Amino acid sequence: MKTGSHYLVGIYNDEDLLLNAVKSIRAAGVRIYECYTPYPVHNLGHALGYKRSKLPIAAFMFGLMGTILALLMQIYMMGIDWPMIVGGKDFTSIPTFFPVTFEVTVLLSALGMVAVFMIVSDLRPYGKAKVFDLRATDDKMVMAIDLSKNKKVGLDKIKDLLKDSGASEIHEKGY
Amino acid sequence: MEVTSPVREPLITGRRTMHDVTQDIAGRVEDKPTVTWLLALAASMGVLAIGAYAVWMTLWNGIGMWGNNKTVGWAWGITNFVWWVGIGHAGTLISAILLLFRQKWRMSINRAAEAMTIFAVMCAAVFPILHTGRPWLAIYWMFPLPNIFGSLWIDFHSPLVWDVFAIGTYFTVSLVFWYIGLIPDFATIRDRAKGAISRFVYSSLSFGWTGSAKAWERYESVSLILAGLAAPLVLSVHTIVSFDFATSVIPGWHTTIFPPYFVAGAVFSGFAMVLTLMLVTRKVYRLENYITIQHIELMNIIIIVTGSIVGVAYITELFMAWYSGVEYEQYAFLNRATGPYWWAYAIMMSCNVISPQLFWIKKIRTSIIATFILSIVVNIGMWFERFVIIVTSLHRDYLPSSWVMFYPTLYDVGVYLFTFGLFFTLFFLFAKFFPVINMAEIKAILKSSSDNVHKDVKKEIEHKNVEAL
Numbered sequence: 001m002k003t004g005s006h007y008l009v010g011i012y013n014d015e016d017l018l019l020n021a022v023k024s025i026r027a028a029g030v031r032i033y034e035c036y037t038p039y040p041v042h043n044l045g046h047a048l049g050y051k052r053s054k055l056p057i058a059a060f061m062f063g064l065m066g067t068i069l070a071l072l073m074q075i076y077m078m079g080i081d082w083p084m085i086v087g088g089k090d091f092t093s094i095p096t097f098f099p100v101t102f103e104v105t106v107l108l109s110a111l112g113m114v115a116v117f118m119i120v121s122d123l124r125p126y127g128k129a130k131v132f133d134l135r136a137t138d139d140k141m142v143m144a145i146d147l148s149k150n151k152k153v154g155l156d157k158i159k160d161l162l163k164d165s166g167a168s169e170i171h172e173k174g175y
Numbered sequence: 176m177e178v179t180s181p182v183r184e185p186l187i188t189g190r191r192t193m194h195d196v197t198q199d200i201a202g203r204v205e206d207k208p209t210v211t212w213l214l215a216l217a218a219s220m221g222v223l224a225i226g227a228y229a230v231w232m233t234l235w236n237g238i239g240m241w242g243n244n245k246t247v248g249w250a251w252g253i254t255n256f257v258w259w260v261g262i263g264h265a266g267t268l269i270s271a272i273l274l275l276f277r278q279k280w281r282m283s284i285n286r287a288a289e290a291m292t293i294f295a296v297m298c299a300a301v302f303p304i305l306h307t308g309r310p311w312l313a314i315y316w317m318f319p320l321p322n323i324f325g326s327l328w329i330d331f332h333s334p335l336v337w338d339v340f341a342i343g344t345y346f347t348v349s350l351v352f353w354y355i356g357l358i359p360d361f362a363t364i365r366d367r368a369k370g371a372i373s374r375f376v377y378s379s380l381s382f383g384w385t386g387s388a389k390a391w392e393r394y395e396s397v398s399l400i401l402a403g404l405a406a407p408l409v410l411s412v413h414t415i416v417s418f419d420f421a422t423s424v425i426p427g428w429h430t431t432i433f434p435p436y437f438v439a440g441a442v443f444s445g446f447a448m449v450l451t452l453m454l455v456t457r458k459v460y461r462l463e464n465y466i467t468i469q470h471i472e473l474m475n476i477i478i479i480v481t482g483s484i485v486g487v488a489y490i491t492e493l494f495m496a497w498y499s500g501v502e503y504e505q506y507a508f509l510n511r512a513t514g515p516y517w518w519a520y521a522i523m524m525s526c527n528v529i530s531p532q533l534f535w536i537k538k539i540r541t542s543i544i545a546t547f548i549l550s551i552v553v554n555i556g557m558w559f560e561r562f563v564i565i566v567t568s569l570h571r572d573y574l575p576s577s578w579v580m581f582y583p584t585l586y587d588v589g590v591y592l593f594t595f596g597l598f599f600t601l602f603f604l605f606a607k608f609f610p611v612i613n614m615a616e617i618k619a620i621l622k623s624s625s626d627n628v629h630k631d632v633k634k635e636i637e638h639k640n641v642e643a644l
Contacts, residue, residue, distance in 0.1 A: 015622070035388045038193060038363070039619040045392035053396040059404075077319060077328040086332040099337035099415055103344040106404050110348045114355065117397045118382070121390045127383025129362065136386050137363040139193035139618075 005175050007033060008158055009132045010143040010167035015041045018141040021165030022047045025143075028161055030153050033146040036136035055113055062112025063105045070104035071097060132173055143167070186280055187625035189464035193618045200610045200617075201364050203460050205373070208607060211459070216603045223596025229589020230305065238308055240586040247569045247581040252302040253419075254561040255591050258444070259299035259598075260342065260416055261437075261557060264409055265445025266292025267349060270356075271405035274398070279624050280473055282616040283465045287456060288449045289353040290609070294601040295448070296346045298594035303338075305590065334418035341415040345408060352401045355394070358384045360610040413441040420564065426507035427568035430495070436488035440557060443481035443527070446474050447553035452602065454547045456611055465612055468541050475540040478553065482531030485560075489528060511567045515580060519563050526556020 012018040018035060022044065025032060035044060071094075078084075079092030089096060118124060136142040145158055162170050191199070233240050243250050266288040273281035307313040315322050317339045319329050329336050361381035368374035384390065417437035420428035430436075450471065457466045496508040512520050530552045534540040539549075566581050605611070622628060 036386045037388065037391065038197075038386060039359075039615040040391040040395050041388070044388045048388055050389060050392060053393050055393055055396045056400060059400045063404075073319065074331045077326070078331050081326045082328055084330075086330055089332050093332065096332045099334075099411070099418075100331055100340045102411060103337075103340040103408075106408050107344040107347060110351060110401055110404050113397060113400060114351050117355075117393055121393055123358065123382040123384060123390075125382060126379045129365070129378070129381070129383045129385045131366065131385060134366040137359070137366045137384075138197045 006147045007132065007173045007175060008145045008147055008155070008162070009171050009173050010145070010162040010165075011133060011135070011169040012141040012143065012166060013139075013168050014166075015044075015141060017166040018143065019044060019047055021143065021162070021167065024165050025145075025158075025161050028153070028157075030145060030158055030161060031149050033144040033149075036132060036142040036144070038137050038139060038141075041141070055117060058116040059109050059113035063109030065112075066105040066108030067101055069108070070101040074100060130175065144173075147172075183624075184467070184469045185624060185626035185628075186283065186467065186469070187465060187617065187621060188467055190627055191464055191621065191625060192627075193621060196614055196617050196621070197363055197367070199462070199464070200612050200614050201360075201367055204364055204608060204610060205367070205369075212603065212607060216600065219596050219599035219603060221596070222592050223600050226589050226591075226593020226596045229586045230301075230593050232586055233305055233590060234310075238306055240584060241590075242581060242583040242587050244579055244581070246572045246577045246579045247566055249565050249569060250581050251562075251583050251587040251591065252306045254558065254565055255594065256299050256302040257416055257437075257561045258554075258558050259295045259302075259594060261413065261441035261444045261561075262448045262554070263292040263295035263299070263345075263349075263445060264413060264438070264441035265449045266290070266295075267345075267405050267409035268442050268445065269449070270352065271402040271409065274402040275406055279620050280470055282620060283462075283470055283612055284449060284453055284474075285616075286353075286356065286609075286613045287453060287606075287611050288445075289349060289356070290602065290605045291448060291452060292349050292445075293346065293353060294598050294605075295445075296342065296349065297601070298598050300342065300346070301590070301594050301597070334415065334422050337415045338419060341412045345412045348401070348405055348408060352398075352405060355397060355401065356613055356616075357609065358382050359386060359394070359615040360613060362386065363614055364610065410438055413438045425568050426501070426503040427511065427564065429504075430492060432488055432491055432495075436485065439481045439484035439488065440527075440560060443478060443485055443531075444554055444557035446478050446481070447550040447557070450474055450478075450546055450550040451554070454543060454550070456606060460606075460611065462612065465617065468543075471543065471546055472537075472541050475534045475546060478531050478549075479534045479540075482527060482553070486528035489524065507568055507571070510571055511563060514567065514571070516563065516567045516570070519559050519567070523556055523559040523563050526552050527560060530556065 010021070012021060015037065018037070019041065022032060022035065026047070026049070032048060035041075035048065037044065074097040075092050078097075083091040085091070132144045133140060133142045143162070145162075147155060147158075150158060159170055189195075229240075238252075241250070241252065243252070266285075269281045269288045270285040273285075304310045304313060307316065314320065316329065317336070331337075358381055361377050362384035365374060365377040365381045368377055414434040414437065417433035421430055421433035423429060453466055454471070457463060493508055493512075496504045499505075510516075530549055533545070533549065539545045570581055571578055
C-alpha cells in the first residue's frame, strides 16, 4: 500500500448504475483504482478490464499433483515396499487404489486452489482491510479512483464524470 | 436486468432492500443473547456433559463398556457413524450440486446446511475414533506413517482405509468451502461492529476482505470449482461408507446396489435434518421472508424423491435375495422382516418408505408443523435403517450356536447422547455468532428473485393480458 495516496470515492446505489459508470468513466480515460460491492456483480470485472482468473489452472495442477502422488504412494507402499496379499488381490491392484487417489486429488486440488486464492487476494487472518466506505459490505457500490494516477484528467472533471454517471455521494479519502 | 420467469414465486418476500437483508441477518449476530438461546445452549451442554462421562468411561475401561458381543461386533457405534455422515450430505448437496444446477433457492439455506454438514461429520468421527479403543495410537492405523514395524503400511486395499481418506477429505473441503462463503459476511459484520471486541474478532475472521471486484471475481471462480469438486466428493463419501459393508461377504451386506442406495438415503436424512433445524431457526430468528413456504416445499419434494429411491432399494434388495437363489441371502432378508428384529424393520419401512409419501399431498408438504414432525420421523427411520442393516445381518452368524441378540448398554446410549450434545452445542453457537444466511448471495438475487421485481413484472403481464382481452 502506497502511503499518502489520495482517492476520490464515488458511491452508487445500484449495480447497473455502477456498471454503466465504470464503462463511461473508463471511456473518458480515467483509470479506476477498484470497485467494492456487497455481492459479486456480474461483468464488473470484465468492465474494469480484468483478465479472467487463472485459479482454475491452479486447481487443475494441484489436482494432477494429488493424483500422481496418491498413486505413486500406494503403488510404492503396497506393491514395492511391503507387498502383502490381502483378499486375494494383486500387490499393485490399481482399481482398489482408485478411492484414495480420488480423495487425495480432490483434497489437494481444493486446498491448493484456496491457498493460491488467499495469497493472490491478500486474505489472511488478521489481514487489514482497505475500506473506502463502510457501507460497501452492506448496500452501497463504491468506486475508488486514485487521483495521483489521473492527474491528466483533473479532479473537477472526474467529479463531474462521477456525478453524471449517477453517483449519490462523492468524497475524497486519503490512505 | 435478468428476471426469472414471473410464473415462479419470489424466493425472497417482504420487499426487502439490501440494507434490510444486512439488518435481518447481521442484526441477529449483534443482538444480546436471549434467555431462550441461553437455556437451549445450557441444555445441549448438559447433554454433552452426560455424554462426556460415557466417552470417558469408554476410554478408561475400553469398548467392552458397549453392548457389542462376539457375534454382533458392529452395532450402535457404526450405526451412529453412518447416520451422522448421512445427515451431513444434505449440506454439500445444497451448496455444491444445487449451485452447479443454478438453483437459486439454495441461497437461503446453504449456510446453515453446510454448518450442519461440518458438525455432523465431527459427530460421526467420534465413533470410529472411540472404537479404536486407544485413539492416541489410532493415527498409525489410519494414516500411512512410518512406524515401529519398519514399513508395515496401512492397507490401501481396505475400504476402512478408504473411508478415513473420504471422510477426512470431505470434512476438510466442506470446512474450506463453508469458510470461503463466510468471509464476505464476516466483513459485513466487521464494518457494522460497534464494540471493540466484536470488531477485533470479526475483522480477524474476515481475513481483510473488502469486496473488491477483483476479489469477487476470484471468489466466484473458487466457489464454482469447489462446488465442482465437492459434488463428486459427496457422492464418493457415502459410496465408500457403503463399501465398508458391500465389499464384505456377509449376507445382507454383499449387495451391489449399496452405493446409490446409501447416497440417496444420506440425502434423504440430511434434508430431513436441515428441515428440523431450519424450521426452528426460521421461527426464532423470524426469517420467514428468506425461508419461504416455497423453500420448505422444494426440500420436501427432494425428500419424496430420495425417500422413494430408498423405498425402491429396499424392495430391490428383497427381490434380489429371492431371485438370486442364494439361501443365505434369502434367509438374511426373511429374518430381517420377520425375525426377532421385525419391529426395527417395521419402523424403518414405515418411517422411510410410507411417511415421505405423505408429501405428495400439497397441504402436508406446505404445512410447517407436518414437515417438522415428518422430518424427525424420517431421521428416526434412517437410524433404524442402519441398525437393521448392521445388526440383523450380524446377529445370525454362520453357526447357529453363535446366534445372539444385541442389547445396548447405557454407555452406548451415553456416547450417542454425547454426539447430540456436541452437535446442538456447535449449532447453537453457530446460530448466534455466525450469520445463518449467506447475506452476499441473497443480495445478489434481490434484483431478480425477490418480490420487489416479481410483483411489478406480474402486474405488467396481467395488465397486458387484460388489454389483449
